[in-house]
Amino acid sequence: MKAVTQLFGTLLCVLAFASVAAANPAPEQTAVGDKSVPAYWLKRMASGFREQDYDGILVANRGSDMRSMRIVHLVKDGREHERLQYLDGEPVEVIRANHPTDCVHAGGQLIMGGATGGLLAGVGRGGNFDFTGLYRLKLGGSTHVAMRPVQVLSVIPEDSYRYKHRLYLDKASGILLKSEVLDSNERVLETSQFIQIAIGQEVDPEAAEINSDKALHENYHSLPLNSSEPGESSWQLAWLPKGFMQASHHRHRMEDLNKMVQSQHFTDGITLFSVFVEKTDSAIEPFEVRTGSTLAYWVPKKIGQQWMSVTVVGEIPIQTAVKLTDHMKPVSAVAVSKK
Amino acid sequence: MTEQLRQSLSALMDDEATDFEVRQILKQASESTAVSEQYRRYSTAQAAMHDQADWASIDISGAVAEAIDNEAAISRSWGWMKPAGGFAVAASVAAVVVFATQGLHGVGPEQRPAQLAELAPLTASPLPALTDRQNARTVAETNLASNDETDRAASQALLQQRLSQYMQIHAKHASMNGSQGALPLARVTNYRVER
Numbered sequence: 001m002k003a004v005t006q007l008f009g010t011l012l013c014v015l016a017f018a019s020v021a022a023a024n025p026a027p028e029q030t031a032v033g034d035k036s037v038p039a040y041w042l043k044r045m046a047s048g049f050r051e052q053d054y055d056g057i058l059v060a061n062r063g064s065d066m067r068s069m070r071i072v073h074l075v076k077d078g079r080e081h082e083r084l085q086y087l088d089g090e091p092v093e094v095i096r097a098n099h100p101t102d103c104v105h106a107g108g109q110l111i112m113g114g115a116t117g118g119l120l121a122g123v124g125r126g127g128n129f130d131f132t133g134l135y136r137l138k139l140g141g142s143t144h145v146a147m148r149p150v151q152v153l154s155v156i157p158e159d160s161y162r163y164k165h166r167l168y169l170d171k172a173s174g175i176l177l178k179s180e181v182l183d184s185n186e187r188v189l190e191t192s193q194f195i196q197i198a199i200g201q202e203v204d205p206e207a208a209e210i211n212s213d214k215a216l217h218e219n220y221h222s223l224p225l226n227s228s229e230p231g232e233s234s235w236q237l238a239w240l241p242k243g244f245m246q247a248s249h250h251r252h253r254m255e256d257l258n259k260m261v262q263s264q265h266f267t268d269g270i271t272l273f274s275v276f277v278e279k280t281d282s283a284i285e286p287f288e289v290r291t292g293s294t295l296a297y298w299v300p301k302k303i304g305q306q307w308m309s310v311t312v313v314g315e316i317p318i319q320t321a322v323k324l325t326d327h328m329k330p331v332s333a334v335a336v337s338k339k
Numbered sequence: 340m341t342e343q344l345r346q347s348l349s350a351l352m353d354d355e356a357t358d359f360e361v362r363q364i365l366k367q368a369s370e371s372t373a374v375s376e377q378y379r380r381y382s383t384a385q386a387a388m389h390d391q392a393d394w395a396s397i398d399i400s401g402a403v404a405e406a407i408d409n410e411a412a413i414s415r416s417w418g419w420m421k422p423a424g425g426f427a428v429a430a431s432v433a434a435v436v437v438f439a440t441q442g443l444h445g446v447g448p449e450q451r452p453a454q455l456a457e458l459a460p461l462t463a464s465p466l467p468a469l470t471d472r473q474n475a476r477t478v479a480e481t482n483l484a485s486n487d488e489t490d491r492a493a494s495q496a497l498l499q500q501r502l503s504q505y506m507q508i509h510a511k512h513a514s515m516n517g518s519q520g521a522l523p524l525a526r527v528t529n530y531r532v533e534r
Binding site: 042045046049050058060062067068069071073082084086089105111175176179192247248252254263265267269270272273274276289291292294296298311313314315 | 526527
């Protein structure tokens, strides 16, 4: 069974990689090794989480809500093993194992610059970073997080469809130790921060072992709900903010009503959002709720002849979600415009 | 109208208004039509700059009232997903204003009729971009009129559960397709793995 799971995971990796590669052919390799270059730190962040061992306590502060979790990440024989322990409320422990480190998903692919038009597409061209109107990177100063020296990096959006990120990256490993999401008024919507962390040789190699009989086991690639499976969508977005690409699409069977929900997931490497669509017989008045930087915007739409409930969830401003739902169309050959 | 209020309106047009500025606009809009008129002038000017039409027909007072109504409704309905205070008002107003205009942004006049036809409004609407929202209210009112409070509470509970599921799916997507490792999973409450 374990072998089957590993094979399944590897197959999904291949498919995911192929999907990204197909959307972004002919990668242009860029050499980013200069610590004075902001993109160097972005790239190290993306690879650091995947390639290194770490064991830390993370605290997430979202408005009045504060939560903590322990994250253990180990790499053995080219495969990632991860153990997540939610430390507040009902104790939950999740094991995710056997994910090949060379399996690069959409966001990583964009960040690592392996995709033409990706975030790092312009890196190395005379030091001029051409993020094609997506973000401007700005190196800040140095400080400490969890008693470790960090480099501050600001990722500043070039349009109003995404938020600003202030990243505090471990100087030794590149691992993101603290993250702040800010709106256009520089208000911090959400902070995630390791308050204690061991990296590399400091990590107990047994730390990722199962600690409880109640631990939940999950494949890296499995989306959470029953009968989650790739499927064709009956709708599409005729507009995406510049630089976003579809990372995956799925169908989920929701247990409560035994209904199928279609989802599509998008990323520009930094910002992510998901769109969920299900049939409905009665339209509920549109509304939006927000926790921290995560928005859920719910609106009824008539797609073709069917009323659908459409929900956009993501770390995006409301105007992005509204514009996305404004541009939902039935699948009928609508070319996606990016502006 | 004070210069400060004009600047606040201008900031709202640029989606840069603070909570305080939005609240000031809300207050002034409820007391005087001058704010609405000024907003229309700004809108018309912006529309002209962007070669868009119909801005002048948007009624900010209706948008404001709707935002306030929505905030009150959401505040009553939600537990852990309560909107964050004044931000909800700002977001709501922005949503209404943006919603009322986004149908015009990026969609040329020649495309608008097709979009309208596709939306197939249930009721006649003078504002194309408000079609869905207005239809939603029409349908919702019809349904709510025939439901009792128990049904409504059950619907809201179901909605909250569904949103929780969506947010969990999204967090997992973010941990897989983002660049910040498992950090997005810290946003998940009541983590579930379906077997």
